[in-house]
Amino acid sequence: MTVRGLSRCAAATDSIASLAWPATRLGEAVRVAARAGGIALRDLDIPALQPPADSDDGFARSVAQVAVSLGVEAEPTSAPAGDVEMLLRKAAPALVRVPLDGPARILVLVPAGVSAQGRTHVVDPRGHVHRIATAELRDLLCRHLELPIAAEITALVETSRIPRHRRARARRAILAERLADSRVEGVFMLRLPGTAPLLAQLKQASVPARAARVLAAHFLEQALFVTSFWILGVTALVGNLDPGWLAAWGLVLASQAPLHSYVTRAQAVIAIDVGALLKRHLLAGALRKDADEARREGAGQTLGLVVEAETIEDMAIGAGFAAALAVAELVVGAVILATGASAVLELALLAAFLVAGAAVGLRLYRARAAWTDERLALTHDTIERMVGHRTRLAQEPQETWHDGEDQGLTRLFARGRMMDRFVPALTLGLPRAWLLASVAALAPAMMADTRTAAALSLSIGGVLVVQRALRRVSQGIAGLAGTAVSLRRLRPVFESATRAEPVASSLASSLAFDTQRAPGGSPRLLLDARHLGFRHRGRAAPVLSDASLRVSSGDWVLVEGPSGCGKSTLASLLLGLREPDEGLVLLEGLDRRTLGAAAWRRRIAGVPQFHENHLLGASLAFNLLMGRRWPPTPRDLEEAEAVCTELSLGALLARMPSGILQPVGETGWQLSHGERSRVFMARALLQGADIVVLDESFAALDPATLRRAMDCVKARAGTAVVIAHP
Numbered sequence: 001m002t003v004r005g006l007s008r009c010a011a012a013t014d015s016i017a018s019l020a021w022p023a024t025r026l027g028e029a030v031r032v033a034a035r036a037g038g039i040a041l042r043d044l045d046i047p048a049l050q051p052p053a054d055s056d057d058g059f060a061r062s063v064a065q066v067a068v069s070l071g072v073e074a075e076p077t078s079a080p081a082g083d084v085e086m087l088l089r090k091a092a093p094a095l096v097r098v099p100l101d102g103p104a105r106i107l108v109l110v111p112a113g114v115s116a117q118g119r120t121h122v123v124d125p126r127g128h129v130h131r132i133a134t135a136e137l138r139d140l141l142c143r144h145l146e147l148p149i150a151a152e153i154t155a156l157v158e159t160s161r162i163p164r165h166r167r168a169r170a171r172r173a174i175l176a177e178r179l180a181d182s183r184v185e186g187v188f189m190l191r192l193p194g195t196a197p198l199l200a201q202l203k204q205a206s207v208p209a210r211a212a213r214v215l216a217a218h219f220l221e222q223a224l225f226v227t228s229f230w231i232l233g234v235t236a237l238v239g240n241l242d243p244g245w246l247a248a249w250g251l252v253l254a255s256q257a258p259l260h261s262y263v264t265r266a267q268a269v270i271a272i273d274v275g276a277l278l279k280r281h282l283l284a285g286a287l288r289k290d291a292d293e294a295r296r297e298g299a300g301q302t303l304g305l306v307v308e309a310e311t312i313e314d315m316a317i318g319a320g321f322a323a324a325l326a327v328a329e330l331v332v333g334a335v336i337l338a339t340g341a342s343a344v345l346e347l348a349l350l351a352a353f354l355v356a357g358a359a360v361g362l363r364l365y366r367a368r369a370a371w372t373d374e375r376l377a378l379t380h381d382t383i384e385r386m387v388g389h390r391t392r393l394a395q396e397p398q399e400t401w402h403d404g405e406d407q408g409l410t411r412l413f414a415r416g417r418m419m420d421r422f423v424p425a426l427t428l429g430l431p432r433a434w435l436l437a438s439v440a441a442l443a444p445a446m447m448a449d450t451r452t453a454a455a456l457s458l459s460i461g462g463v464l465v466v467q468r469a470l471r472r473v474s475q476g477i478a479g480l481a482g483t484a485v486s487l488r489r490l491r492p493v494f495e496s497a498t499r500a501e502p503v504a505s506s507l508a509s510s511l512a513f514d515t516q517r518a519p520g521g522s523p524r525l526l527l528d529a530r531h532l533g534f535r536h537r538g539r540a541a542p543v544l545s546d547a548s549l550r551v552s553s554g555d556w557v558l559v560e561g562p563s564g565c566g567k568s569t570l571a572s573l574l575l576g577l578r579e580p581d582e583g584l585v586l587l588e589g590l591d592r593r594t595l596g597a598a599a600w601r602r603r604i605a606g607v608p609q610f611h612e613n614h615l616l617g618a619s620l621a622f623n624l625l626m627g628r629r630w631p632p633t634p635r636d637l638e639e640a641e642a643v644c645t646e647l648s649l650g651a652l653l654a655r656m657p658s659g660i661l662q663p664v665g666e667t668g669w670q671l672s673h674g675e676r677s678r679v680f681m682a683r684a685l686l687q688g689a690d691i692v693v694l695d696e697s698f699a700a701l702d703p704a705t706l707r708r709a710m711d712c713v714k715a716r717a718g719t720a721v722v723i724a725h726p
Contacts, residue, residue: 016132016140019124020098020105023059027066029095029108032123034072034190036110037093038204042071059097059104061602063188068598073193078631081145081179085138087187088120096137097186099144107137141184149178183631194284195497201277207270211324214266218325221259222332226461228252267321282309282490285497291577292537293492305493307379308372308486320483323476329469330354333462340459341445349441350466353434357426357470361477364422369485371415376489378408427474431467438463501597526588526691526719527551527574527604533582534569542581544569551691551721556714559723567723568609571695574721575606605689607697610673613680617665620656623679627687636686643685646712647678648705674700678709685716692717696724 021029034041060076067074074095079087088096092109110129112121120134139146153174157167192201202208231249286305330350337346381404385392392401442459487494529549535542544566551557561567572578573585576592584591592600605627607613615623624640625632632640641660644653652675656662662669664679671679677700684692692713698706713720 016107016122016137017098017105019122019130019132020107021125023062023104023106025125026062026106027070029106030063030066030070030072030074030190032127033093033095033108033110034070036123037190038206039072039093039190039192040200042069060188063095065596065599067188067190068193068596071193071196072190074188074190076185076629077187077189078183078185079187081142081182081184082176084141084184085134088134088137091187091189092121093190095188095190096141097188099141099186141186142179145179145182145184146175149175153178183633194280195288195499195501197498198277198281198494201281202274205273205277207274207277210266210270211321214263214270214321215324215328217259217263217266218328219332221256221263222329222465224252224256224259226332226336226458226465228256228461230458230461263325271321278312279309281497282493285493285495288499288501289493289496291572305490308376308489309493312483312486312490320476320480322472323480326469326472326476329465329472333466333469336458336462336465339455340462341455342442342459345441346438346459346462349434349437353430353437353470357430357473357477360422360426360430361481364419364426364478365481365484367415367419367422368481369488371412371419372482372485372489374408374412374415378412381408423478426478427471430474431471434470435463435467438466523552523554524588525550525552526555527721528586528589529570529574529583530586531583532570532573532580532585534566534573534578534580544573545582547583549574549721551719553690553719555719557721559721560726563725568695571606571608571693571721571723574693575604576600577606602687603689604691604693605684605687606693607680607684607695609695610677610680610700613676615665615671615676615679618663619658619661620653620664620669620679621660623664624660624683624686627683640682640686643682643712643716644678646708646715647682648708649675649678649682674702674705677701678705681709681713685713689717691719691721693721694723698722698724 031041063074063076077087077091077094088109092111094109096107096109098105098107108123110121110123112119112131118134119131120137122130122132122137124130153171156174157171160170162170192204194201228249231245231252334347334350337343337350340346442456442463445456445459527549528551529547532544532547532549533542534544543564547566547570549557549559549570559567559570569578573580576585576597587595587600587603595603616626621632621637621640622630624644625636628636637660641653644650644660652671653659656669664671677697681694681697684694694713698709701709
């Protein structure tokens with residue numbers, strides 16, 4: 001590209017930047033983008049505020065806070081420089097931060113439709129929609145990355161022997177190679193949160209409309225199938241082999257192929273999208289589940305719920321489509337049979353078979369429910385035995401290790417045999433019995449010779465359509481029976497997903513609150529807990545009563561007491577993991593309902609006790625930065641390594657083959673008790689919160705390591721609440 005080409009590119013990007021919204025109208029921009037994407041919003045006035053633009057993190061926090069207040073989710077998304085154009089084609093509705101000097105500015109992207117190939121729709125601050133080239137928008141977002149190397153690449157291309165008409169393409173290829181490791185950030189995709197009702201999420205993803213198109217295409221496919229039989233009836237069955245009719249018959253058969261291909265592909269795409277939304281909704285429900293309730297269920301029942309979630313995804317989507325398509329085929333088949341050679345008898349026979357299928361399906365549901373309950377009980381018992389394997393080896397008498405195992409397997413086998421009796425009868429017996437019975441019902445009409453060949457051919461076509469529909473219905477009933485059982489088991493998770501979480505009731509206060517995080521200055525009261533009381537569910541005596549605590553900036557507060565006195569309960573109340581039955585917790589004068597749960601978590605980070613903390617089976621970097629962001633920036637990785645070094649984990653990083661990117665956890669590099677404790681501390685410190693609550697985090701450290709860890713926490717956190725035994 002020549003210098004003149006660069007000037008034209010710069011002019012185009014400057015023109016796009018003129019469509020950007022000022023950050024003071026962030027709330028209005030979110031509202032416009034979300035409504036264009038069909039997302040229902042809360043009725044909340046967003047004040048004109050200047051979000052913190054001193055860093056990308058501050059701007060991202062402001063976007064997230066505004067979006068949550070309006071009832072949507074703003075997912076920060078990044079992509080390699082070479083994939084930015086693909087991201088922009090799929091991002092809308094979205095906000096894009098314009099990488100310009102000065103105050104933060106944002107572009108509002110709205111859905112462009114199928115016809116807008118290579119174009120992106122952008123709404124300006126006056127509400128006008130502009131169609132701009134996606135490539136030009138990509139140039140705007142990547143300009144700050146390309147400018148330092150643009151002159152060098154241009155000179156290289158100009159001095160090479162590349163033909164002039166290929167130089168622009170060569171320049172783009174070299175730029176993509178040089179920027180392969182550079183990521184472009186500042187794109188915020190708007191969507192309904194995972195906690196929104198599942199039906200609303202499906203509607204926002206256009207699943208009902210797409211499913212309706214699939215059903216319409218399937219109806220047309222069935223109509224063509226029946227038409228082919230009608231053509232056979234008026235030609236071959238009466239000996240009229242006219243070339244025109246034969247050509248029409250071939251054309252009708254050929255027309256079914258693209259329709260069948262479309263139905264199959266669209267069904268698979270919808271299944272993938274629905275599965276993703278379902279998993280997201282279940283994950284949101286699992287994360288919002290009451291901690292005490294999850295602890296009572298144990299690992300075995302939790303794993304059982306995971307298995308049931310997989311069952312829903314595998315069965316519900318396929319079975320749902322099979323049932324829907326089967327209903328369409330049954331309607332078509334019933335209409336055809338009503339116009340056929342033996343209408344009354346065939347329709348009565350069809351009704352009888354549908355009643356029989358429903359009865360067998362009900363029996364199958366009951367048998368599967370009993371089998372599922374037995375399987376989950378056996379899974380829970382097996383997992384508990386596996387988790388406590390070492391304890392059982394050391395403490396339990398050997399002759400009792402396998403008590404109850406054979407009995408449980410025998411019960412499960414018996415339930416499975418009962419269930420297996422109904423599945424073949426439903427999926428194999430019902431369609432085949434229909435074919436035999438319906439052909440037998442047509443025999444008198446064929447022998448009487450009182451019907452035309454076209455009517456007989458239509459009846460035969462209707463019988464085949466109904467047989468295929470019954471096969472689909474049988475498969476759908478079998479799948480839906482398993483889905484219904486899984487839904488019954490997962491109902492608490494679905495209910496947890498829609499459980500309300502505190503959202504900032506005063507967005508102005510919450511955003512202004514985020515801007516007051518500058519360190520230094522005179523000490524100020526950060527945390528004020530007044531007369532807290534808490535009682536565990538099902539217990540009469542409170543575990544905590546009339547507890548008060550005041551923490552100012554720079555304080556180190558030590559909370560001591562014997563086991564069971566409520567220290568960890570106090571920590572969970574301060575962190576917002578539990579709601580107090582009595583009293584009030586204030587953060588710089590604002591309670592959790594005023595700030596919202598997200599803002600509260602940003603300001604107070606916690607390190608729970610060792611048995612309540614966990615290392616995920618991923619890289620050490622992910623475990624350290626999961627409370628910050630992922631994927632990380634190079635600066636994030638450097639800071640994580642620095643914190644690990646300050647916590648005396650430098651030797652551990654040196655031993656790991658992949659350093660901070662080494663997989664850890666149960667399936668990776670095994671860490672000692674003390675190393676895990678320090679990783680948990682580093683995870684909280686890297687969140688950059690104002691207050692860190694450490695619940696017995698120093699108990700597993702030797703004196704020298706303890707001293708270095710305390711120095712690191714003092715330097716990184718400044719204000720801390722430390723819980724320890726006397």
